Amino acid sequence: MGKILNIGVIGCGTIANSAHIPNYKRLQEEGKVKIKYLCDIILERAEEAVKKWGVGVAVKDYKDVINDPEIDAVSVCTPNKMHRFISIDAMRAGKHVLCEKPIARNYQEALDMQKVQHETGMTLNIGVVNRFNGAVNKIREIIAAGDLGEIYQTNVSFRAHRSIPGLGGDFTTKEIAGGGVLIDWGVHYLDIAMYCLGDPKTKTVSGVAYSKLGVDMKNYVYEGMWAEDKKDLNGTYDVDDYVTGFIRTEGSSITFNGAWAQNIGSGSYSYVQFLGTKAGIHLQYGGDFDVYTTKDGKLYSYRPEYTSGDMFYKEISDFVDCIKTGKKLPSHIDTVIVTAKMMQGIYDSSEQNREIVFED
Numbered sequence: 001m002g003k004i005l006n007i008g009v010i011g012c013g014t015i016a017n018s019a020h021i022p023n024y025k026r027l028q029e030e031g032k033v034k035i036k037y038l039c040d041i042i043l044e045r046a047e048e049a050v051k052k053w054g055v056g057v058a059v060k061d062y063k064d065v066i067n068d069p070e071i072d073a074v075s076v077c078t079p080n081k082m083h084r085f086i087s088i089d090a091m092r093a094g095k096h097v098l099c100e101k102p103i104a105r106n107y108q109e110a111l112d113m114q115k116v117q118h119e120t121g122m123t124l125n126i127g128v129v130n131r132f133n134g135a136v137n138k139i140r141e142i143i144a145a146g147d148l149g150e151i152y153q154t155n156v157s158f159r160a161h162r163s164i165p166g167l168g169g170d171f172t173t174k175e176i177a178g179g180g181v182l183i184d185w186g187v188h189y190l191d192i193a194m195y196c197l198g199d200p201k202t203k204t205v206s207g208v209a210y211s212k213l214g215v216d217m218k219n220y221v222y223e224g225m226w227a228e229d230k231k232d233l234n235g236t237y238d239v240d241d242y243v244t245g246f247i248r249t250e251g252s253s254i255t256f257n258g259a260w261a262q263n264i265g266s267g268s269y270s271y272v273q274f275l276g277t278k279a280g281i282h283l284q285y286g287g288d289f290d291v292y293t294t295k296d297g298k299l300y301s302y303r304p305e306y307t308s309g310d311m312f313y314k315e316i317s318d319f320v321d322c323i324k325t326g327k328k329l330p331s332h333i334d335t336v337i338v339t340a341k342m343m344q345g346i347y348d349s350s351e352q353n354r355e356i357v358f359e360d
């Protein structure tokens with residue numbers, strides 16, 4: 001079984017309580033880790049988490065976690081602005097890091113983090129959790145086997161009717177989040193596309209990011225608002241709530257449309273579609289997928305079997321295992337950073353009103 005790793009979770013908000021703490025707790029029960037600290041800059045949140053989960057000690061300053069020589073690894077579950085600082089400090093202190101998505105607010109910050117990963121040799125994985133999803137991995141397998149033929153187009157949609165998170169709070173403040181729907185939701189969808197396509201090299205990106213429906217915060221009407229507890233109508237709204245664009249890769253082209261809010265009504269707008277010469281796939285985000293092809297001169301579709309499971313558990317248990325084995329996971333920063341570059345290109349393209357060409 002090997003050494004029991006000592007873990008600290010930094011940031012005790014939504015994702016820490018819904019994914020990181022419960023899954024480390026499960027691993028603690030399996031004898032693989034010990035949760036030593038739950039840390040939040042708002043100490044009461046850390047204390048509440050300690051009480052709720054019955055694990056760890058509550059601390060306010062993340063430096064108390066990373067300066068403890070007993071700590072082996074941390075999860076960074078703070079708003080995007082802190083990802084770079086905390087991950088870099090942790091790696092420099094000799095800790096392995098699982099940092100939530102997106103890597104950071106922009107590509108330069110992601111590069112800074114990658115540089116320190118290379119210097120220190122500590123693990124730096126990113127919370128691109130779909131890389132641990134059963135359906136997504138089955139699609140990647142089907143594509144790699146050539147069952148779709150040549151995939152020439154990938155169509156990505158991450159659109160909701162009225163679903164801007166925590167209006168006026170961290171999520172809608174560029175200085176904290178780095179961007180809106182593209183960086184928050186798009187990161188998952190573009191990552192699925194890239195992972196399933198075998199992480200092809202990006203050649204060009206062209207995009208337009210709009211900040212429209214949330215701007216008039218006081219008159220914004222919505223059907224749902226996650227992170228509503230962080231709403232602040234006197235706060236800031238300066239991020240994208242709609243984004244569209246086109247990416248050329250060495251393989252398939254990718255088109256994408258994303259909306260935190262759009263005037264179109266509720267519907268099924270969350271999917272990734274792969275169009276190949278032999279067959280195509282429609283993946284409903286977070287759900288199942290179907291393969292569309294022909295058989296004996298007739299149209300034919302089927303739903304392949306795959307092993308499902310809790311993707312957050314797999315992400316976190318694989319992180320713990322890779323620390324012990326030294327195996328590089330598909331969520332390593334070296335793989336995932338391509339999406340940060342892509343998203344930066346999309347925002348740059350929008351601002352500069354032109355296509356961005358990637359030279360290397």
Ligand SMILES: NC(=O)c1ccc[n+]([C@@H]2O[C@H](COP(=O)([O-])OP(=O)(O)OC[C@H]3O[C@@H](n4cnc5c(N)ncnc54)[C@H](O)[C@@H]3O)[C@@H](O)[C@H]2O)c1
Pocket residue numbers: 010011012013014015016039040041042045060062077078079080082100101102127129170184230
């Ligand atoms: N993988 C996913 O599907 C997924 C889902 C939700 C959120 N996320 C990501 O997780 C991160 C956190 O999102 P959330 O929804 O949990 O946010 P949240 O606001 O609910 O929680 C963040 C917590 O971090 C704390 N914090 C802020 N600065 C800190 C610091 N310097 N030291 C310690 N704690 C600090 C805050 O007080 C807060 O409690 C974001 O990067 C987000 O993009 C990922």
